[in-house]
Amino acid sequence: MTINQEFRDVLREEGMRHTWQRQAVWDEIKSNDEHRDADDIFICLKQAGYPISRATVYRTIDVLVSHGLVRKLDIGEGRMRLEHKLDSHHHDHLICENCGRIIEFISPEIEALQSKISSAHGFALTHHVHQLFGRCLSYPDCDYYRSQNR
Amino acid sequence: MTINQEFRDVLREEGMRHTWQRQAVWDEIKSNDEHRDADDIFICLKQAGYPISRATVYRTIDVLVSHGLVRKLDIGEGRMRLEHKLDSHHHDHLICENCGRIIEFISPEIEALQSKISSAHGFALTHHVHQLFGRCLSYPDCDYYRSQNR
């Protein structure tokens, strides 16, 4: 999954076709570590000159998610954010309600407690959503960052 | 908040008017402990014969939420579920992906860890979203329950 050739193979193993559209969406999502949404990706590709359709971007994102290459993140905005799973160990998120910053955190203790709670209730845990909302006091530019990022 | 007279007062303290529509929405939400959505409430009221509008149901829910009487629950279905906060200490949810059951859990350990993580990142925590998705092995009627509840 680190080089182009591999993405072509991931698709072929499922009998799916490798198109420049799919490659372009995957490349764009890989290209940075922010938590952008589908329309961000679409706009980037259009501005880079690709004649791609919004529907194809959405469809490709679903392909990437079903192959475990991308994760959708719903932070209650009415749209999905995305993140590639290349260098990723699982993590959850801290979200600043003022400036919008998204900080990642890992807590083996919480992960363990989740498993414990699930089995205590006779649940086979498949995944979880865990988000902490607040205000990032530690970033002095919280308000400035907000003004810069919509 | 347990008797009618009090809801009228809650509204009046904010200079808001007490209408039968607001009372009916609040009564309906109070009437059971499931996690229904706005349209469930609307349909119940219509079937009970109230000539209420969908817009009023949505608006009243927001009033109830802002007064701390109701909590919105987003479990990634594209719509909000609701729960009244009458007998409620804070809790989070286990959600069965097969039958749709929603089980409540409380974990003081996790709550404490959340605070710890937030302050470690210089965050002033305001609220959190924590949901465990899986399958409820402990309920033998999981499939049956699913078939009964859409």
Add this chain to the structure above:
DNA sequence: ACCCTTATTGAGATTGAGTCTCATGAATAT
């Protein structure tokens, strides 16, 4: 290289939860 089959695409229509508009109606204060 060329065909053929069939997955994929693009444009725009559609969906669905939730919000907004604004004329009409109702709740409260005096």
Add this chain to the structure above:
DNA sequence: ATATTCATGAGACTCAATCTCAATAAGGGT
């Protein structure tokens, strides 16, 4: 009772995401 002003209802509207379907192109076979 009247006046004031907030709340309501019907339907238009928003916005992310999905769907439709005719046109296109990927990739296996020759």
